[in-house]
Amino acid sequence: MTLSLYDTMTRKKRAFTPRNEHRVTLYVCGPTVYNYAHIGNFRPVVVFDLLFRVLRDLYGQDAVLYAANVTDVDDKINAKAADEGVPIGVISDRYLAAYNADAAALGALKPTFQPRVTETMEAITAFIADLVAQKAAYAADGHVLFDTQAFPDYGKLSGRPMDEMIAGARVDVAPYKRHPADFVLWKPSKPGEPSWDSAFGPGRPGWHIECTAMIEQALGLPIDIHGGGIDLVFPHHENELAQGVCAGHGHEYADVWMHNGFLNMGDEKMSKSVGNVALAHDLLKTWPGEALRWALLAGHYRQPLEWTGDLIEQAKSALDRLYRVLDDSARFLEGVPTAARASGGEHRGAVEAHDAVLSALRDDLNTPLAFAALFQLADHVRSSTTGKDVAGVERGRSLLLEAGQLMGLLVADPRAWFQGGADDDMKAQVEALIAARGEARAAKDWPAADRIRDELSALKVEVMDGPTGATWRIKEQA
RNA sequence: GGCCUGAUGGCGGAGUGGUGACGUAGCGGACUGCAAAUCCGUGCACCCGGGUUCGAUUCCCGGUCAGGCCUCCA
Numbered sequence: 386m387t388l389s390l391y392d393t394m395t396r397k398k399r400a401f402t403p404r405n406e407h408r409v410t411l412y413v414c415g416p417t418v419y420n421y422a423h424i425g426n427f428r429p430v431v432v433f434d435l436l437f438r439v440l441r442d443l444y445g446q447d448a449v450l451y452a453a454n455v456t457d458v459d460d461k462i463n464a465k466a467a468d469e470g471v472p473i474g475v476i477s478d479r480y481l482a483a484y485n486a487d488a489a490a491l492g493a494l495k496p497t498f499q500p501r502v503t504e505t506m507e508a509i510t511a512f513i514a515d516l517v518a519q520k521a522a523y524a525a526d527g528h529v530l531f532d533t534q535a536f537p538d539y540g541k542l543s544g545r546p547m548d549e550m551i552a553g554a555r556v557d558v559a560p561y562k563r564h565p566a567d568f569v570l571w572k573p574s575k576p577g578e579p580s581w582d583s584a585f586g587p588g589r590p591g592w593h594i595e596c597t598a599m600i601e602q603a604l605g606l607p608i609d610i611h612g613g614g615i616d617l618v619f620p621h622h623e624n625e626l627a628q629g630v631c632a633g634h635g636h637e638y639a640d641v642w643m644h645n646g647f648l649n650m651g652d653e654k655m656s657k658s659v660g661n662v663a664l665a666h667d668l669l670k671t672w673p674g675e676a677l678r679w680a681l682l683a684g685h686y687r688q689p690l691e692w693t694g695d696l697i698e699q700a701k702s703a704l705d706r707l708y709r710v711l712d713d714s715a716r717f718l719e720g721v722p723t724a725a726r727a728s729g730g731e732h733r734g735a736v737e738a739h740d741a742v743l744s745a746l747r748d749d750l751n752t753p754l755a756f757a758a759l760f761q762l763a764d765h766v767r768s769s770t771t772g773k774d775v776a777g778v779e780r781g782r783s784l785l786l787e788a789g790q791l792m793g794l795l796v797a798d799p800r801a802w803f804q805g806g807a808d809d810d811m812k813a814q815v816e817a818l819i820a821a822r823g824e825a826r827a828a829k830d831w832p833a834a835d836r837i838r839d840e841l842s843a844l845k846v847e848v849m850d851g852p853t854g855a856t857w858r859i860k861e862q863a
Numbered sequence: 864g865g866c867c868u869g870a871u872g873g874c875g876g877a878g879u880g881g882u883g884a885c886g887u888a889g890c891g892g893a894c895u896g897c898a899a900a901u902c903c904g905u906g907c908a909c910c911c912g913g914g915u916u917c918g919a920u921u922c923c924c925g926g927u928c929a930g931g932c933c934u935c936c937a
Binding site for chain 1: 865867869875878886896900902933936937
């Protein structure tokens, strides 16, 4: 099975072939750490984490190098640092830690590298110097600018004819630019702002150069896959590409460009600047990270996604269904003597469903199709459990867990998934009530049994009578 | 003004030139002391108008609507 990926540059899905299958390189544009990140920031995090996992599954755990940068030089960081009267590092460290914690809660693996602009200054200034030497950049009015005329293919990635862009532009062009599309590589810092020394004078890097320099430093150019949000195609990635090619790396930058669709809140675009926020940090207080991860993967990554309460609830329900199968089948296996367990049998249906998950993911990360296969696999486990097919349950269960965990899902203990909110005291209390209710039921004292259920209900606990006794779980919040 | 996406059932959301995924919600039934879960059954769609075709939700053209980018928001 080959991996095919949609490439923004060629606008079609292509078979993916890494330059070196022992060293597959992936770079994704990361956050500016000046505040808690909203859930939309985590869509690319989760999407490209999934790609990272699929690549590792295909090429080997250590064969994939994944770099996700952190922008820690930025006006918003400067403003916040000035507000609090602290160095910018205090701000960026604080919110980077929060960001990483949220990403981990959403099931994202740590990238191989997480470069920061402040730790890449030498590479940035060296890169700019290289561009100047190649006559692809020029100094003007204290700035160093990239000369877009030096790159004939400028506009190709985003599919924008440059002359039309300029004709329709609504922005005033800085007078020192030779061409309206030229962009800043290095600029002087304003008084009081952080500044770094360079051959072009003290200042700070422009937006686009940092990614190019970080890629060069962390992975080496060219790379296999470059990813990010669709909104970055122009100008950010277009500019990265221009810089990267003109600095000379065999005139190659990235083989595949991948872009995830936007996350929308209701009908409004979700953006911190608009103030229409849903911080992952807050969402994680009420929802399991796995449910949020599922919700982010509920649609194909290239499609826009509407972020609504319904979406999260449906994601939670879907996971409940899978965890219920895992829980029920685990209880069934606990009741089977070890000696009676066997591992024979083909269980073709389960194997096929497992393979269907893989092939769906390898087809440009078709997560909805992968979810469908996951449910199919769960149905096999369910019917094996009902049919008391021990080998079938064991095989199906391990395939389900394997497929789910490849997607960063089904990582919780099934019982903990349902009883997660309870501490030991509460568990003991619940067990005692359930035992009392069991006695009442045995005596066919239904009013007493129902009274105890009401008590449990008040504790937000739901009891479920089964053939092997009662089980329970924490009820959904309204 | 320029460029680019998308339009599928109550909701979410794949996919396909012809037997209409999957999840969730609805309805009927089984099971259960009741309930939950589970199982069985069932209803529900492919924006509009042309064209190509034996046949289009799927291909082509036009339209409408929605969204994105062109301002260092992923």
